Amino acid sequence: xxxxxxxxxxxxxxxxxxxxxxxxxxxxxxxxxxxxxxxxxxxxxxxxxxxxxxxxxxxxxxxxxxxxxxxxxxxxxxxxxxxxxxxxxxxxxxxxxxxxxxxxxxxxxxxxxxxxxxxxxxxxxxxxxxxxxxxxxx
Amino acid sequence: xxxxxxxxxxxxxxxxxxxxxxxxxxxxxxxxxxxxxxxxxxxxxxxxxxxxxxxxxxxxxxxxxxxxxxxxxxxxxxxxxxxxxxxxxxxxxxxxxxxxxxxxxxxxxxxxxxxxxxxxxxxxxxxxxxxxxxxxxx
DNA sequence: CTAAACATGGACTTTCTGTGTCTATAATGT
DNA sequence: ACATTATAGACACAGAAAGTCCATGTTTAG
Numbered sequence: 001x002x003x004x005x006x007x008x009x010x011x012x013x014x015x016x017x018x019x020x021x022x023x024x025x026x027x028x029x030x031x032x033x034x035x036x037x038x039x040x041x042x043x044x045x046x047x048x049x050x051x052x053x054x055x056x057x058x059x060x061x062x063x064x065x066x067x068x069x070x071x072x073x074x075x076x077x078x079x080x081x082x083x084x085x086x087x088x089x090x091x092x093x094x095x096x097x098x099x100x101x102x103x104x105x106x107x108x109x110x111x112x113x114x115x116x117x118x119x120x121x122x123x124x125x126x127x128x129x130x131x132x133x134x135x136x137x138x
Numbered sequence: 139x140x141x142x143x144x145x146x147x148x149x150x151x152x153x154x155x156x157x158x159x160x161x162x163x164x165x166x167x168x169x170x171x172x173x174x175x176x177x178x179x180x181x182x183x184x185x186x187x188x189x190x191x192x193x194x195x196x197x198x199x200x201x202x203x204x205x206x207x208x209x210x211x212x213x214x215x216x217x218x219x220x221x222x223x224x225x226x227x228x229x230x231x232x233x234x235x236x237x238x239x240x241x242x243x244x245x246x247x248x249x250x251x252x253x254x255x256x257x258x259x260x261x262x263x264x265x266x267x268x269x270x271x272x273x274x275x276x
Numbered sequence: 277c278t279a280a281a282c283a284t285g286g287a288c289t290t291t292c293t294g295t296g297t298c299t300a301t302a303a304t305g306t
Numbered sequence: 307a308c309a310t311t312a313t314a315g316a317c318a319c320a321g322a323a324a325g326t327c328c329a330t331g332t333t334t335a336g
Contacts, residue, residue: 001221002139008244015244049283059332059333061282062282075247088141106150116255143295177298178297180314181314199310
């Protein structure tokens with residue numbers, strides 16, 4: 001029930017890029033400024049590229065750039081790029097053990113949690129995050 | 139970002155006990171009825187005992203019983219009994235790496251998520267879960 | 277053309293945690 | 307005394323998360 005380091009890295013990288021949304025950033029710069037292992041960052045960036053959140057340019061002076069404006073990139077996209085579909089508990093889409101029980105009292109609760117998390121992630125864009133920056137920890 | 143099997147076991151056991159809130163249940167019964175490995179269940183139950191959610195009686199005809207009524211036991215208690223304090227990300231209470239950065243754009247978001255999860259858990263009692271049982275998956 | 281700068285993709289290693297087992301001990305009712 | 311039940315902690319294991327390394331391919335400045 002925690003945010004993985006990987007996801008945190010991804011979000012950090014993206015918010016970093018959001019400060020100058022049209023520029024190009026080399027992996028090296030992001031890696032150094034955000035203290036993320038270079039080779040590990042490479043994997044993360046690939047996922048973001050594949051998902052269409054950023055685009056990459058090869059060659060000297062290449063790097064990464066946002067594909068959309070920070071206001072158009074929400075955290076649900078980022079989450080799914082990194083972790084895949086969000087689900088609170090495995091049996092929520094497979095019908096494994098749970099199908100053994102005629103009724104499963106806790107499913108609705110996990111579902112409720114899941115729905116509200118998705119809603120929050122979906123409604124939060126990178127731009128929002130930058131704006132909230134000063135008023136840390138609500 | 140998932141509900142652990144352990145927590146699910148705990149909730150299952152408690153809702154099972156909630157159906158007959160005054161009775162005593164042996165680990166053996168719970169283990170069999172809920173398909174939870176006996177020795178593993180033992181560890182879970184101890185946590186619930188330590189937290190004061192259930193009480194235990196040793197000896198023949200011993201077992202476990204709810205300490206409060208199902209309406210008075212909420213899921214936040216259960217969560218914390220099993221997993222400890224709920225926090226989305228480690229730096230939310232330690233001041234480790236994050237203190238290096240003058241500003242941390244994503245913290246408010248994780249915090250928002252965290253607060254809303256706690257709210258949902260807190261407002262859901264075992265009794266609620268039993269009542270919702272028939273209308274699965276909202 | 278060539279080398280520098282960069283990205284890509286996959287294999288591999290390490291570390292950690294969730295999950296589960298085993299064994300020995302203590303308490304209690306009959 | 308004996309059977310039954312919980313308590314406590316050590317131990318084992320698998321799978322995932324986190325991180326490393328390397329071999330390859332692309333672009334472009336010079």
